[in-house]
Amino acid sequence: MTLHKFNLPDVGEGLTEAEIVAWNVKPGDTVAINDVLCEIETAKSLVELPSPFAGTVTELLVPVGRTVDVGTPIISVSDTAGPETAPEAAPAAAPAAPMYGKLEHGKLEHGNLAEEASDAGEPAGRPAGGPLVGSGPKADAVKRRRRVAASAARPPEAAGTAAASPAAASPAAATPAAAPAAGQEAVEAHDIWISPDAVAHADRPSAPAAGPAVDQRPTLGGAISGLVSKVLAKPPVRKIARDLGIDLADVTPTGARGEVTREDLVSYQAQRDAEVDKADTFWGKTGRPQEQRIERIPVKGVRKATARAMVESAFAAPHVSIFVDVDASRTMEFVKRLKASRDFEGIKVSPLLILAKAVIWAAARNPSVNATWVDNPDGSDTAEIHIKHFMNLGIAAATPRGLMVPNIKNAQDLSLKELALALNDLATTARAGKTQPAQMQGGTLTVTNIGALGIDTGTPIINPGEVAIVAFGTIKQKPWVLDGEVIPRWITTLGGSFDHRVVDGDLSARFMADVASILEEPALLLD
Amino acid sequence: MGATHLPSTEFDGTGIEDRLEAEAEARLGDPADPMVQLLAPDGTLGSDPVFSEYAERLDADKLRGFYADMAKIRRFDVEATALQRQGQLALWVPLTGQEAAQIGSGRASQPQDYIFPTYREHGVALTRNVDLAELLRQFRGVSNGGWNPKDTNFHLYTLVLAAQTPHAVGYAMGIQRDQKLAASAAAAAGNTGPAAEPQAAVMVYFGDGASSEGDVHESMVFASSYKAPVVFFCQNNHWAISVPTAVQTRIPLANRAKGYGFPGIRVDGNDVIAVHAVTEWALERARRGEGPVLIEAFTYRVGAHTTADDPTKYRESSEEEHWRAKDPLVRLETYLRAQGLADDAFFEQVRADGDELAAYVRKTTHDLETPDIRTAFANTYVEAHPLVAEELAWFEEYSAGFADEAEGAAN
Numbered sequence: 003m004t005l006h007k008f009n010l011p012d013v014g015e016g017l018t019e020a021e022i023v024a025w026n027v028k029p030g031d032t033v034a035i036n037d038v039l040c041e042i043e044t045a046k047s048l049v050e051l052p053s054p055f056a057g058t059v060t061e062l063l064v065p066v067g068r069t070v071d072v073g074t075p076i077i078s079v080s081d082t083a084g085p086e087t088a089p090e091a092a093p094a095a096a097p098a099a100p101m102y103g104k105l106e107h108g109k110l111e112h113g114n115l116a117e118e119a120s121d122a123g124e125p126a127g128r129p130a131g132g133p134l135v136g137s138g139p140k141a142d143a144v145k146r147r148r149r150v151a152a153s154a155a156r157p158p159e160a161a162g163t164a165a166a167s168p169a170a171a172s173p174a175a176a177t178p179a180a181a182p183a184a185g186q187e188a189v190e191a192h193d194i195w196i197s198p199d200a201v202a203h204a205d206r207p208s209a210p211a212a213g214p215a216v217d218q219r220p221t222l223g224g225a226i227s228g229l230v231s232k233v234l235a236k237p238p239v240r241k242i243a244r245d246l247g248i249d250l251a252d253v254t255p256t257g258a259r260g261e262v263t264r265e266d267l268v269s270y271q272a273q274r275d276a277e278v279d280k281a282d283t284f285w286g287k288t289g290r291p292q293e294q295r296i297e298r299i300p301v302k303g304v305r306k307a308t309a310r311a312m313v314e315s316a317f318a319a320p321h322v323s324i325f326v327d328v329d330a331s332r333t334m335e336f337v338k339r340l341k342a343s344r345d346f347e348g349i350k351v352s353p354l355l356i357l358a359k360a361v362i363w364a365a366a367r368n369p370s371v372n373a374t375w376v377d378n379p380d381g382s383d384t385a386e387i388h389i390k391h392f393m394n395l396g397i398a399a400a401t402p403r404g405l406m407v408p409n410i411k412n413a414q415d416l417s418l419k420e421l422a423l424a425l426n427d428l429a430t431t432a433r434a435g436k437t438q439p440a441q442m443q444g445g446t447l448t449v450t451n452i453g454a455l456g457i458d459t460g461t462p463i464i465n466p467g468e469v470a471i472v473a474f475g476t477i478k479q480k481p482w483v484l485d486g487e488v489i490p491r492w493i494t495t496l497g498g499s500f501d502h503r504v505v506d507g508d509l510s511a512r513f514m515a516d517v518a519s520i521l522e523e524p525a526l527l528l529d
Numbered sequence: 530m531g532a533t534h535l536p537s538t539e540f541d542g543t544g545i546e547d548r549l550e551a552e553a554e555a556r557l558g559d560p561a562d563p564m565v566q567l568l569a570p571d572g573t574l575g576s577d578p579v580f581s582e583y584a585e586r587l588d589a590d591k592l593r594g595f596y597a598d599m600a601k602i603r604r605f606d607v608e609a610t611a612l613q614r615q616g617q618l619a620l621w622v623p624l625t626g627q628e629a630a631q632i633g634s635g636r637a638s639q640p641q642d643y644i645f646p647t648y649r650e651h652g653v654a655l656t657r658n659v660d661l662a663e664l665l666r667q668f669r670g671v672s673n674g675g676w677n678p679k680d681t682n683f684h685l686y687t688l689v690l691a692a693q694t695p696h697a698v699g700y701a702m703g704i705q706r707d708q709k710l711a712a713s714a715a716a717a718a719g720n721t722g723p724a725a726e727p728q729a730a731v732m733v734y735f736g737d738g739a740s741s742e743g744d745v746h747e748s749m750v751f752a753s754s755y756k757a758p759v760v761f762f763c764q765n766n767h768w769a770i771s772v773p774t775a776v777q778t779r780i781p782l783a784n785r786a787k788g789y790g791f792p793g794i795r796v797d798g799n800d801v802i803a804v805h806a807v808t809e810w811a812l813e814r815a816r817r818g819e820g821p822v823l824i825e826a827f828t829y830r831v832g833a834h835t836t837a838d839d840p841t842k843y844r845e846s847s848e849e850e851h852w853r854a855k856d857p858l859v860r861l862e863t864y865l866r867a868q869g870l871a872d873d874a875f876f877e878q879v880r881a882d883g884d885e886l887a888a889y890v891r892k893t894t895h896d897l898e899t900p901d902i903r904t905a906f907a908n909t910y911v912e913a914h915p916l917v918a919e920e921l922a923w924f925e926e927y928s929a930g931f932a933d934e935a936e937g938a939a940n
Contacts, residue, residue, distance in 0.1 A: 008615070009616060011613075011616025013613065013836060013837070014837035015619070015835075035611075036607075036611045046837060046838075046839055047838070051615070052615060053615075054617070
């Protein structure tokens with residue numbers, strides 16, 4: 003019985019990684035050559051991988067949902083099934099890694115594939131003949147092969163001494179090849195990204211040799227990552243934007259591939275000019291009939307959807323709104339400390355992050371606020387209340403397309419840092435006008451940050467399908483009485499609207515008090 | 530005079546452009562667009578005033594052979610795709626859907642003809658007796674070619690779009706000159722009879738996407754001007770990677786030939802009998818010295834452009850379904866069974882042969898040896914060359930300078 007490992011191949015041209023989307027087999031299954039083992043998703047496509055071996059599946063080495071580098075073993079198959087599987091099996095039989103040109107003397111292995119496999123300490127991972135994994139440009143192209151220390155004239159003997167441990171050899175080697183510890187650090191550092199895979203993989207030097215073979219990080223938010231912070235535009239368009247002082251991210255793109263076109267810039271500029279001019283020309287000439295001084299704007303798109311949703315919510319759900327003033331001084335200190343901390347370097351941190359965390363925390367203590375009222379579709383009065391044991395936290399955002407409420411899926415699972423990144427992501431995407439419909443569906447509770455506009459508080463209207471919404475007022479210094487003395491503190495007002503069918507007054511009050519308590523003392527989050 | 534007087538790239542909706550536009554639209558969408566078809570999708574054999582005569586030359590053996598070839602190459606295609614997915618090939622270019630266009634045309638060629646393929650003509654390679662496992666060498670990256678074109682008169686795959694069309698026309702013009710030379714030599718020797726050597730023609734393959742390349746235009750101008758013995762075989766498989774044919778041409782591609790002054794024929798590329806008939810006609814004509822022909826085989830790439838492509842991103846599955854209904858294998862099988870020309874045993878044998886071929890290809894691919902890097906130096910010039918020798922020496926010294934290599938040897 004021989005154990006064969008199937009290394010993730012490069013199924014495109016020059017792909018460096020792929021995600022396992024689904025396994026079609028499980029340990030113990032018998033597979034034949036070309037039976038579909040699994041489905042993987044690469045940067046280019048969704049692809050089924052056929053089995054190169056016949057035998058019995060012994061282990062799935064990579065779980066579903068994980069992104070791994072090309073060349074990583076993903077499944078092991080033992081060839082107990084029969085001898086007819088032999089040809090491509092038998093790793094021992096074939097010469098080691100002949101794929102990349104080998105001179106007769108076996109001295110001049112060319113290219114770094116072969117050595118990489120041995121560096122990784124898994125020569126058995128490459129079946130006979132060496133599958134052509136990773137044929138394209140390598141992510142670790144920066145890796146340099148070690149030269150003989152002295153002169154190139156008499157290499158074999160000299161090098162023999164430095165043999166056994168590639169990582170421990172010469173200092174020159176240790177640097178580019180990244181000793182295990184260094185590799186781990188790199189991974190850690192990239193962990194701060196909500197969707198670290200792309201970044202980490204691109205930068206990580208020689209991962210197979212250094213870090214863990216299998217990427218342990220979640221691919222959370224991977225779908226969004228491609229959309230943020232990368233505005234597509236042709237160079238001349240970029241130049242015009244630069245000349246006009248326009249941030250391309252502010253412009254709504256209409257290009258066929260989502261790129262900002264010259265026309266987009268022109269219309270953006272026209273709108274900007276118009277807004278500036280409007281102040282002077284807004285009022286129509288008094289002499290003209292009133293009819294001609296009314297501007298008619300067709301209600302459509304987001305405006306129309308917003309209007310419909312608000313009417314539906316305001317009249318279907320009996321709203322009750324409550325307010326509470328909060329001393330958010332400690333939140334402000336906390337935010338300040340986070341900003342200064344190395345962990346949050348480069349991440350935008352705002353009081354909204356603490357509020358979001360507080361809302362998630364408070365919802366778990368008062369689950370009825372994270373619910374939906376479901377009328378019986380047949381019109382009878384047997385309605386249901388669906389309590390959601392997950393938090394898809396909606397954030398109301400003003401976008402170029404109008405009001406959008408994208409939500410952060412499974413926000414309850416996110417650490418503070420992940421939540422911060424998710425909020426940034428969401429805001430960037432929304433501001434760029436790239437929020438996808440899926441990102442706006444399935445929200446369970448919403449926060450609207452009216453404070454960003456300098457407003458103290460308001461009575462927000464519940465996002466349809468939810469039963470609670472929290473309005474976060476501006477935070478400013480106000481006189482506050484503490485221990486009988488008036489002192490300046492950072493004060494904010496929280497407003498909340500609740501669907502009274504689901505959330506009674508006492509419950510909404512307790513929920514708001516819980517949220518307020520966190521803003522007053524963020525340390526409670528450590529509970 | 531302002532910019533408004535400059536010609537617009539868009540039709541301005543008036544006059545002659547409008548009319549031409551309408552005519553082009555009408556031609557493009559005309560369902561009665563002439564297309565040579567003998568074997569309908571339902572497996573019934575129709576007739577054609579010119580080409581039925583060629584179809585009649587096909588006996589039962591030939592027809593069964595067509596089917597066996599098409600089934601074989603499809604099975605090969607599946608195996609090669611799997612090999613790519615298993616990391617054994619760097620890339621694969623599937624042909625599924627185009628079997629009739631390739632087998633039909635390839636089988637119409639004679640051994641003395643010379644064929645210039647693109648990179649997808651695996652079916653034609655089969656008809657030219659190229660070892661299909663050899664064909665995979667290039668896709669595994671262990672060879673710049675894979676086979677010796679002199680053995681089969683099947684040129685190496687050309688990966689640069691349309692680059693093979695001028696090569697083909699040049700080759701055809703070379704044949705013309707050789708024949709002239711041979712004729713004058715024969716005349717000098719007093720022979721006036723027909724030439725002893727069989728007359729040869731050239732066939733060059735390209736696609737709807739490549740038809741937009743300047744090379745094709747230049748080739749056709751030369752071929753027409755010199756009446757070169759070349760058949761332009763365009764497989765219009767409807768997709769140039771993600772670009773639909775509609776973006777390549779507003780008229781049937783075959784119509785373009787008229788502009789160059791030689792015949793163009795659109796043939797049902799999923800009808801192996803019609804493809805064979807039309808190609809045989811065109812090659813015979815070329816060998817007789819009557820000049821080039823453009824054949825547009827109207828077919829469909831059922832799979833991806835290459836294994837690195839995902840067609841679901843740019844076309845609807847309903848379109849694929851529509852074309853699957855026109856499957857070239859199914860219609861020939863229907864015909865063979867209806868005519869009593871083949872039975873279950875035959876089709877079972879074809880399947881078994883396909884699996885055998887697949888196993889052979891799989892085994893051979895695994896066994897393909899990576900050539901010695903020195904062969905690259907050895908094959909630069911026919912004879913020893915001081916510069917190459919110097920470079921090789923440098924390379925050897927450089928390669929020997931790596932510590933890890935020596936380690937590898939020591940371990």
